[in-house]
Amino acid sequence: MLEAVHKKSVWMLLILLACGQLWAAPQVKPIGPGLYAYISDNDSSANSTFLVGSKGILVVDTGFDAKEGGKLLRAIRNVSPLPVLFVVNTHYHRDHQGGNTVVGPLAVVISTHWTRERTLSVMQSSPDSFRPADVTFQDRLTIHLDPYSAEIYFPGKAHTSGDALVYFPQQRAIAMGDLFLNRCSPAMDVGSAENWIRALDQVLAKPLEAVVPGHFELSTKVDLQRFRDYLSDLFQQVKALHDKGAKLEQVRREIHMEKYSDFRQYPQYHATFSDNAETIYQQLEEH
Ligand SMILES: [Zn+2]
Numbered sequence: 001m002l003e004a005v006h007k008k009s010v011w012m013l014l015i016l017l018a019c020g021q022l023w024a025a026p027q028v029k030p031i032g033p034g035l036y037a038y039i040s041d042n043d044s045s046a047n048s049t050f051l052v053g054s055k056g057i058l059v060v061d062t063g064f065d066a067k068e069g070g071k072l073l074r075a076i077r078n079v080s081p082l083p084v085l086f087v088v089n090t091h092y093h094r095d096h097q098g099g100n101t102v103v104g105p106l107a108v109v110i111s112t113h114w115t116r117e118r119t120l121s122v123m124q125s126s127p128d129s130f131r132p133a134d135v136t137f138q139d140r141l142t143i144h145l146d147p148y149s150a151e152i153y154f155p156g157k158a159h160t161s162g163d164a165l166v167y168f169p170q171q172r173a174i175a176m177g178d179l180f181l182n183r184c185s186p187a188m189d190v191g192s193a194e195n196w197i198r199a200l201d202q203v204l205a206k207p208l209e210a211v212v213p214g215h216f217e218l219s220t221k222v223d224l225q226r227f228r229d230y231l232s233d234l235f236q237q238v239k240a241l242h243d244k245g246a247k248l249e250q251v252r253r254e255i256h257m258e259k260y261s262d263f264r265q266y267p268q269y270h271a272t273f274s275d276n277a278e279t280i281y282q283q284l285e286e287h
Contacts, residue, residue, distance in 0.1 A: 024041050025041055026038060026039060026040050026041045026071055026072070026075060027039040027041075027218075028075045028078070028079065029218055031049075031171060031173050031209070031210035031212070031218070032168065032170065032171025032172065032173050032209070032210065033148070033170065033171060034051055034052045034053065034147075034148050034171070035049070035050075035051050035052075035148070035168055035171040035173055036049070036050050036051075036052070036079060037049055037210065037212045037218050038050065038072055038075055038076075039216075039217065039218055040063065040068070040215070042063075042064070042068060043215060043216070044064060044095060045063045045064035045065075045068040045095050045098075046061045046063060046064070046093075046095045046096045046177075046178075046214050046215060047061065047212055047213060047214060047215060047216075048060060048061045048062065048063065048072050048175075048212075049061070049166065049168075049173075049175040049212045050076055050079075051145055051148055051150055051168060052079060052080045052082060053082075053145030053146055053147065053148055054146055054147060055082065055085070055145075055146070056082050056083045056084065056085035056086075056145065057076065057080060057082050057083065057084045057085060057086075057145075058084075058085065058086040058087075058088065058143055058145050058150055059072070059076070059084055059086070059087050059088070059103055059104060059107070060087075060088045060090065060166045060175040060177075060212075061088070061089060061090055061096040061097070061175070061177065061214075062087060062089070062096070062097055062098065062099030062100045062102070062103040062104070063095065063096075063098060063099040063103075064094060064095045064098045064099070065094075065098040065099065066098070066099060066101070066102045068095075068098065068099050069098065069099020069100070069101070069102035069103045070099070070102050072099060072103055073099075073102060073103050076103075083106070083107075084103060084104040084106075084107045085104075085107055085108065085145070086104070086107055086108050086109075086110060086143055086145070086150075087100055087103060087104040087107045087108070087109045087110065088109075088110045088111070088150070088152055088164060088166055088175075089109065089110070089111040089115060089119075089133065089164070090111075090163055090164050090165070090166070090175065090176075090177025090178070090179075090214070091111075091115055091159065091160045091162060091163045091164070091177055091178065091189075092111075092115045092118040092119045092122060092160065092162070093160075093178065093189075094128060094130075096177065096178070096214070097111075097119070097130055097131075098128070098130070100130065100131040101129070101131050108134050108135055109131055109132065109133045109134050109135070110133055110134070110135045110136070110137070110141065110143075110152065110164075111132070111133035111136060111162075111164060112136060112137060112138070112154050112162040112163070112164050113136040113137065113138055113162070114160075114161055114162025115133065115136075115160075115162040115163075115164070116132050116133040116136045117162075118160070118161075118162060119132040119133070120132055137152070137154070138154065139153065139154055140152065140153040140154070141153075147170075148168065148170050148171070149168075149169065149170070150166050150167070150168055151166070151167040151168075151169060152164050152165070152166050152167075153165055153167070155179070155195075155198075155199035155202065155203075156192070156195045156198070156199060157190075157191045157192040157195050157196075158179050158191045158192060158195055158196035158199050159177065159178040159179050159186060159187070159188065159189060159191050159196065160178075160189040160190065160191050161189075161190055161191055163177050163178070163179055163191075164177065165177065165179065165199075165203065167206065169207075171209070171210070172206075172207045172208055172209040172210070173208065173209060173210040173211070173212070174203060174206070174208060174210075174211055174212065175212045176203070176211060176212060176213055176214060176224075177214050178214035178215070179196065179199060179200065179203075179214070180200070180211065180213045180214065180219070180224055180227050181213050181214055181215045181216055181227070181264075182213040182215070182216040182217050182218075182219045182223050182227070183216065183217075183223070183226075183227075183262055183263050183264060184215065184216060184263055184264040184265075184266075184271075185230070185260075185263050185264070185265050185266075185271050185272060185273055185275075185276050186271060186276070187266070187269045187270060187271040188270075188271070188275075188276060188279040188280075192283060193231060193234075193235050193276075193279065193280045193283055194235065194283070196231060197228060197231050197232050197235060200224065200227070200228040200231070201228065203224065204221065204224060204225060204228065208220075208221045208224075211223065211224045216264075230257070230260050230263065231276075233257070233259070233260075234255065234257060234273065234276055234277060234280065235280055237254075237255050237256065237277075238251055238255065238277050238280040238281055238284065239280075239284060241254060241255075242281055242284045242285075248278060248281050251277055251278075251281050252274045252277055252278065255273060255274070255277050257273045260273070
């Protein structure tokens with residue numbers, strides 16, 4: 001009898017563990033009329049945003065690969081059966097465009113001109129089969145997905161040299177790509193930290209009720225402001241030391257970022273406070 005009870009509790013435990021796996025699913029959150037944030041359950045695969053118009057759907061970023069793209073498409077299908085007409089890639093990194101073929105096999109793919117060029121050159125030296133943009137732009141492009149619209153624009157060099165941001169004016173929401181990670185020091189590709197801060201200030205001046213970060217939890221203007229302050233604090237400290245003639249090693253040692261001790265840091269992506277300081281230092285050296 002006792003043994004039977006024991007076996008039963010082992011089964012209960014196994015079922016609870018299995019449910020725990022189910023709970024770690026991506027989250028889809030409505031953030032305005034027709035607009036949804038898809039918050040990835042895999043930190044290595046980007047978040048997405050999708051807008052459902054009267055005739056079709058626009059998706060911003062598609063995840064790391066076919067598997068992550070498939071998860072995103074299933075989440076979209078739980079909301080709407082309409083066709084995916086447009087895919088916007090915020091930048092060329094694989095975790096943002098690896099699911100293009102699965103999410104929008106017939107969609108028009110849109111990116112900055114720079115992102116398309118960079119994607120084509122990455123494809124030459126890697127086995128990844130990306131689907132680069134069909135339509136590119138230099139400064140801005142508006143997609144009319146009646147009754148809504150999406151304003152896509154290039155804010156200047158930031159995380160890379162060709163990021164796109166997507167603002168949804170009717171919903172007062174924005175998809176940030178990797179220009180914003182919630183409570184995290186970012187990876188810095190070939191871009192500009194100085195212009196990145198300026199770009200964030202321009203975003204913060206807009207009416208905003210929801211901010212979709214490239215990774216991690218759905219955010220508000222307050223979270224975005226804190227990330228902007230992190231970048232700005234670090235930039236000011238590195239610049240002051242650089243202006244005094246400090247060497248890189250000294251800069252790495254002397255930055256004080258205790259205020260941001262809750263931020264995630266990823267050495268494997270060269271994305272710690274100290275790595276960010278190094279990138280900023282090198283950008284100042286190039287000036
Ligand atoms: Zn990125």
